[in-house]
Amino acid sequence: MAPDIDRSRCINCLVCVDICPYDVFKKVDGIAKVFSPQNCIECSECIRNCTSNAISLI
Numbered sequence: 779m780a781p782d783i784d785r786s787r788c789i790n791c792l793v794c795v796d797i798c799p800y801d802v803f804k805k806v807d808g809i810a811k812v813f814s815p816q817n818c819i820e821c822s823e824c825i826r827n828c829t830s831n832a833i834s835l836i
């Protein structure tokens with residue numbers, strides 16, 4: 779599984795970029811993007827820390 783960002787919910791706080799220990803997210807053109815989904819170990823840290831509930835594992 780890998781994280782997915784619901785763009786309709788995301789407020790682009792970039793917390794996920796900072797918090798993922800495996801650098802799955804990256805700021806691209808100022809926006810948080812899922813950049814290295816293959817690195818995800820499904821720890822759910824990003825989901826727990828996204829205050830907009832914009833991240834799910836799919």
Ligand code: SF4
Nearest residue numbers: 788789791792794828
């Ligand atoms: S933590 Fe959530 S709201 Fe913030 S940039 Fe990531 S997906 Fe968007």
Ligand code: SF4
Nearest residue numbers: 798818819821822824
């Ligand atoms: S579940 Fe863990 S490893 Fe996967 S993207 Fe979120 S913080 Fe990173």
